[in-house]
Amino acid sequence: MKSSRIAVAGLAVVSLAASLTLTGCGARETSDASATGASSKVCTGSSDKSAKDPKKLTLALVPSGDAKKLVQTVKPLEKALTKRLGIPVHGVITQDYQAAVEAIGAGQAQIGMLPSLQMSQACDKYGAVPSLQTVRNGKTSYAAQFFTNKPKKYCDDTPKKGPNGLMYCNGTASGNGPAGLDSLTKMKGAKVSLLQAASPAGYIFPVAAMKKAGLDVKKDIDTVQVTANDASVLAVYKGDAEVGTSYWDAREVVKPDTPDVGKKVVVFALTKEVPNDGVSITSKLSPSWQQKISKAMLDYSTTKAGVKALTAIYQITGLKKADPKALKQTQDTAKSIGLG
Numbered sequence: 001m002k003s004s005r006i007a008v009a010g011l012a013v014v015s016l017a018a019s020l021t022l023t024g025c026g027a028r029e030t031s032d033a034s035a036t037g038a039s040s041k042v043c044t045g046s047s048d049k050s051a052k053d054p055k056k057l058t059l060a061l062v063p064s065g066d067a068k069k070l071v072q073t074v075k076p077l078e079k080a081l082t083k084r085l086g087i088p089v090h091g092v093i094t095q096d097y098q099a100a101v102e103a104i105g106a107g108q109a110q111i112g113m114l115p116s117l118q119m120s121q122a123c124d125k126y127g128a129v130p131s132l133q134t135v136r137n138g139k140t141s142y143a144a145q146f147f148t149n150k151p152k153k154y155c156d157d158t159p160k161k162g163p164n165g166l167m168y169c170n171g172t173a174s175g176n177g178p179a180g181l182d183s184l185t186k187m188k189g190a191k192v193s194l195l196q197a198a199s200p201a202g203y204i205f206p207v208a209a210m211k212k213a214g215l216d217v218k219k220d221i222d223t224v225q226v227t228a229n230d231a232s233v234l235a236v237y238k239g240d241a242e243v244g245t246s247y248w249d250a251r252e253v254v255k256p257d258t259p260d261v262g263k264k265v266v267v268f269a270l271t272k273e274v275p276n277d278g279v280s281i282t283s284k285l286s287p288s289w290q291q292k293i294s295k296a297m298l299d300y301s302t303t304k305a306g307v308k309a310l311t312a313i314y315q316i317t318g319l320k321k322a323d324p325k326a327l328k329q330t331q332d333t334a335k336s337i338g339l340g
Contacts, residue, residue, distance in 0.1 A: 143177030
């Protein structure tokens with residue numbers, strides 16, 4: 001346990017404090033004996049029937065990319081929810097994934113747009129309802145990807161352009177995992193950019209894939225720690241790392257500023273499918289208000305303006321009702337590599 005400070009950006013007419021100080025736990029390592037794999041329990045959350053109607057709501061978002069850009073791109077969603085719910089909705093950008101969970105637990109945020117692991121954690125720890133899951137490319141799951149600036153080393157075939165104009169090899173252009181995982185053994189001794197241990201796409205699923213390939217993340221690679229998916233891509237693009245990990249395909253986020261990223265950085269492997277991120281709602285609200293929030297976000301996601309706004313935030317093309325059982329797959333994968 002350690003003190004975690006959340007860096008907050010006020011996004012509405014009424015700004016919030018510059019920071020929220022919380023005490024929380026991040027993903028922590030456990031012994032192999034305690035990492036026993038999946039449990040049968042699936043959390044669906046709870047509510048407070050006696051809760052008074054809220055006068056305002058706070059939406060917590062995690063920085064999957066440039067936090068400064070996220071501050072701007074979340075404004076249309078904030079405005080739309082304020083209009084649809086009839087009370088002010090203010091967005092805050094948290095320092096990291098776990099801080100968003102703790103913000104919900106501390107009552108400092110009522111809505112969280114969280115990765116799959118944190119949706120399960122927020123439910124287990126604080127009863128937050130895993131309400132909605134995001135849709136991208138018609139799917140509620142995605143593959144985490146491995147990419148490199150040394151395609152001759154990791155590609156068993158000639159890299160080719162995918163539909164998005166970016167380069168792929170080893171059958172990874174479809175974005176459907178798993179693919180190309182036989183190449184992971186070539187990573188031994190390489191510098192690899194990884195996100196924090198709480199990241200499903202930037203750490204959990206890639207490290208699980210490496211473990212299955214016989215690689216020890218502590219002994220067999222030289223880890224370059226990065227804070228976000230776009231930073232992982234840029235680490236490989238700039239040569240600070242030989243291999244990087246992220247969600248598929250985070251290169252599109254940095255392409256506007258680095259147009260040749262799709263040529264210099266080639267995707268060569270995909271993990272098994274990761275449950276998409278989504279929307280969690282605090283247990284401290286009444287069932288009716290939980291439903292109002294869920295419906296407001298779901299309805300907004302079906303409009304042209306909503307799709308545009310959500311795409312700008314997290315490349316979201318739609319929302320649908322969450323599947324807590326599917327979300328738990330991330331939690332079980334984390335346990336398989338000694339994270340609890």
